[in-house]
Amino acid sequence: MELFLFKPSGGQASARRLPSWALLVIIGAGLALLPVLTHLIDAPFYITLFSRIMIFALIALSLGFILGFAGLVCFGQAAFAGVGAYVVLIMSDHAANGVPLVEWPFAIGSSSSAFITWPAAMLASGLVALVIGLIALRTRGVYFIMLTLAFAQMIYFFFVNLDAYGGEDGASLAERSSTAGLLDLDDKIVFYYVTFAILALAYIILRKFVDSRFGMVLRGGRQNERRMAALGYSCFRYRLVAFVISGAIAGLAGALMVNHGKFISPSFMHWVRSSDIIAMVVLGGTGNLMGPILGAAAILGLEDVLSGYTEHWHLIYGPLLLLCVLFARRGLYGILTGKGADND
Amino acid sequence: MLRVEGLESGYGNSRVLFGISLLVDAGEVVTMLGRNGMGKTTTIHTLLGIVPPRAGQVTFQGQAIAGMPPYRICRLGIGLVPEGRHVTTNLSVEENLVATARGPGPWNLAEAYRLFPRLKERRRSMGGQLSGGEQQMLAISRALLTNPSLLILDEATEGLAPLIREEIWQCIRELKQKGQSILIVDKNIDTLAQIADRHYIIEKGRVIWSGTSGQLQSDPELSRRHLSV
Amino acid sequence: QEIKVGFIASLSGSQATLGRDLLDGFQLGVESVGGKLGGLPTEVLVRDDQGKPDAGAQAAQKLVERDRVSIVTGINLSNVLLAAVPRVLDADGIYLSINAGPSELAGKGCNSHFFSVAHQNDTVPETMGIHLNDLGIKNLYVMAPNFAAGKDMIAGLKRTFKGNIVAEIYTQFGQLDYSAELAKLRSVETDALFVFYPGGMGVNFFKQLDQAGLKGKIPVYTVFSTDQDTLPGIGDAALGLESTAYWSENLDNPLNKQFVQDFEKTYKRIPSPRAAMGYDGARLIDAALKQNGGQFKSADEFAKALHSVDFKSIRGNFKFDSNNFPIQDYYLLKVEKDDQGRLVNKVIKTIATDYADSYVGQCKLSKAKS
Amino acid sequence: MTELLRVCELSKRFGGLLASNRLSLQVKEGETHALIGPNGAGKTTLMNQLSGELSPTEGRILFREHDITHLPVYRRTALGIARSYQLTTIFPGFSALENVMLAVQAHQGHSFHFWSNARREPGLRRPAQELLARVGLAPRAEVLASNLAHGEQRQLEIAMALASEPTLLLLDEPLAGMGAEDGQQIIGLLETLKRQHTILLIEHDMNAIFSLADRVSVLVYGTVIATGSVDEIRGNADVQKAYLGTKDEGKGVQHA
């Protein structure tokens, strides 16, 4: 109650700095043209870095969708991504050894094709999200956070104990996914653009979702669940669908991730990773879809820059994070556009 | 006892109070009247320091208190029954009463239970489990237990059953007889006109009329215009 | 031309003493050849893998792609190594291991650009197995952390040990509290205990073993866990523990004496095998570069030189097998106090000479040669 | 008039407290039925059981002869029961119009639409605008709900309740915290609603009760002690003793 009682009003009046469409254009064009730039300054490494940033941006986006619009703070987003990554790894591994994935009750062959393994990754992560959601979505707030954390840790330990694929040490992906000869994912620039295209597509789709009737129900449930029930909505179903969508997108990001680093280990799924993802979303600004992308770029970019200066970069980065939260109440998106990100 | 002069304050960019002045003498019962949203609650919160004052002076028992933190102001002897009750939901009824009680003075637990027997029945219940009206009783008792020299009641009878409401008015009459100073905000103007000594009518953050109960009752036009009664 | 070496190791976390010793030894090795490997201006870029495979892999990738180093070395943990090495080899770099020697890279996964100057993990416990057979131990309780090296260690032990394994316990990597495992150990009949607990895990394990009053009751044999990177931490709880190894601070040869003396002078502590292998590694790079006329022409050329160069190791007998892992001698060591009262590893006896690892046969490099 | 709602022997226990004690009550189709009683008598608790937010310890609730005792909230809404709360509950981050649009959408029942922009859908906007007009909020349609005045928020809440075209409206102290002016406006609104809906109303404001209600039930310690017309209740000695006070209460609350 008191939280609202003394909320300073009139915060809306702060000057608009940058229209959000302009920000979108800048980000989009910047990412599209980056390879040209890195070529000019002969710093091909940045292609790798930004591919990585975009993959994390995709995970953050998937979380930003449910966190910002449905109020679901999921502490297991990294685990969904990890599941996707392992699916690709395991399928490719089986394909390389010519062993079918499952023989009973019916044979499922294996494949290293992106057209099969990546959707499979989404499917698997979506299914995992479905199961977790069925249980966790019955609770609220901190209890929801902790339940998602618990399930994520269970998944984490499942892979820690999966000795066939390296257990805690993780495993390397022998070959990147094949694309029926269409694209050469070993080419860094090709991989970069594939990642970029997927990120852009996910953004557009989620953008549509949040403004649709479905999105309105999610947002309403975030603001006042009791009222939603009284209106006749069962928020659970809508949240479950959103949760599964989010999990599937994170799974796709995982498929990209294992292709990017050609390596996956359970530590990608540890709760600390998930908290990094949450940090990206919050720092970027909740309640809009550009925030998570900005947050991922800011955190990974800062890490790259600062760690280049001193090995003790956490000493600067930590307090910087705190100050950002303290002064940029609405995240980076808020700073850049002058808009309240959290105002639904 | 309490003197407010030229008090101004607001929330964020919006100004709500535009120079409120009022006075409560020892032993006096004074009211603030006015329609919804005119700044009565804001006045109370500002003089208690809950909302920071932007201009003006507040003296309580001769001491300037504007700018002090609320807890220091209240320790000087002000007991508040806040609008909206604000009982502590996760303390039991009895703990709600004991946690902030202060002496010395006539009010203690037994006295409070005598005033509201219903609270005694529910003493082990958590504040948050009480019905709306029970919470209101708790908020009033809680303020009394600080044994204040000035009691401030902000919409203290809201949501109370007529019977209980009448008991509260009776209690205030008694307190007045014992010499307690009281500042009241309430919607039951007729009752207030009988109990209180003087009245201030607040409109849009300004005092637009003040006078005695007699003056208020003799001017029905006043009530109609400013209080829509 | 200058030579850039990427050095990755666990410089923080439970394995940090290993990383520290590797780095100190390596840098002392560089100093010992005048600060210039192969006579070239030398830059060593140091990165911390925090004991995590993903961090190590990322560090490796940055080193080869962004900093364009030609040689990467340092990694102490086998699991980190397995994640990082492909990054280096994909970018046409050379990896020279100075500690971790996972079986995966010795057999099917061997590579002409990957070298281990230190050991192949299995060999050390294999020689311990031989020793346990000699002692006539019938029942053995086995414990190790659950990660690549831990699995190699137990596989190696089982390859030579002829008795009965009472229990084979894998604990979480980095576990600090062994009370549950010790309770279980106490409740089981066994002739002896074999453990592999490097770094901080070893410090905690042996201290807790002692606190629980179990140390005197069960004879304990170990590998890689009672060296100078853990001994000061364990303290007197380590006294009397026996291990097998291919190097000791007390190994008696002039090169080694010189090294131990220099190391103690520079760092005010006794070197561990990690420091020794760091030192050897630096000097091996130096020797190989010198053989190529003080130049790094290409990864292939350099790899050839590494394999063939006649290099004087401080451990004495040493040469590369066809899978680029060492053939060397193994000793039995025992923790005792030296005349200054410091805990040291005394060399008790030689257990195996010119000992090669068991994976070399699976390595395609060997087939090409034979 | 037929019977719309029947509460049979309903009990709700909170630990040692019986908040509803074998409570029975009938609400007839079309009537405005007021519920009064001392503080803590169990009025809100009864409301919560009717709307489905609390489930009773014992007893049954029949709505149009269907047993709804254990249905979840949203299912009851679908059957035609809508409520407003003792404390205002709206969607603070949406505009007034969007608040009502969401209610309309709920009633239409097509919420698994993922693609088209809901805020621009005429099928939602038009009915929502009509509802706002009905409660007198049309000019404030675009204002953020959290910026509406207290009275306006209560109006908005009623507009949302109406979107489901409910048969039965449950209103818990709709006049609480309202000054004379705003209160009068709400009473006016209720007077118009009264003709189209069955209303179950909790209020401590006797003037409102006496001017709106067809029948009144008095709740004391979780049980209905009397039901009757306004005049019967006003004259009932038990009610005066338990609730109204012995004095003529009409005077004390005249201006509330």
Place this chain on the structure above:
Amino acid sequence: MIASLFVEQMLNGLQLGVMLFLIAAGFTLVFGIMNLVNLAHGSFYMIGAYMFATILQKVGAFWVSIVLAALVTGFVGAVLERLALKPFYRRPYLDQVLATLGLILFFNELTRIIWGPQPLNVTLPGALNSSVPIIVGLSYPMIRLVILAVGVLVALALYLIISRTRAGMLVRAGASNRVFIGALGINVNRVFSWAFSVGAALAGLAGALASPILAVEAGMGESVLIFALIVVVIGGIGSFRGAFVAAILVGLIDTFGRLMFPPLLGDISVYLLMAAILAWRPQGLFPAHG
């Protein structure tokens, strides 16, 4: 044989349990009651351990070092609260999470700079480093018994303070009613500052006690933090009784789970426990807020 294994595991579980309680108690003070999600609470555990290791080296006396370490940590907590955390009391949880995540990184790095990246090892003086016979065939480490005793005593004292004293009531009233408790003449800021420091001191105490059996290293707080969080949630946020019961439960399940279950089940036993309890009682065992 089996009996002694059971007794030993029981003791181990209880010892882990009280340890978790010490950490969770402070966390629940700050989170459950003052509404601040302070992830850096684990850092106090770490600071307590480092302080203890350092002071023990200088002073040599065990108990003096323990008490000093807890006090110093409490002081660090007080300073931190005043300097960095005050503004976050009324912020949304996620802001708090992010800000205190930043603090974790800061403290970890700071300890690395001050004490070096390698773990410190604490060697106990004299008798504390030995074991005591408990039953036939079982001698149990002295230090673990000490932890058990201290933990139980502190838990008892805390329980009495929280449930019986006015200070305890004010702390419980805490954030749920900050403004109007203030308007009743209570200096809520001071109550909070004290509660925060006490919470920090308790975590510091836990860290100091744990350091002889675990290792003192940067980042040691994070792994216990997650367990402390689980304890708080299982117990019911803001409930001390709940935290105590949950801590013991978690301690026992984890210890026995590692021994009796297959590896995967052993690893996740605590998480399964939490999921099961929350599925059964979505507000934890002892929901504190009515």
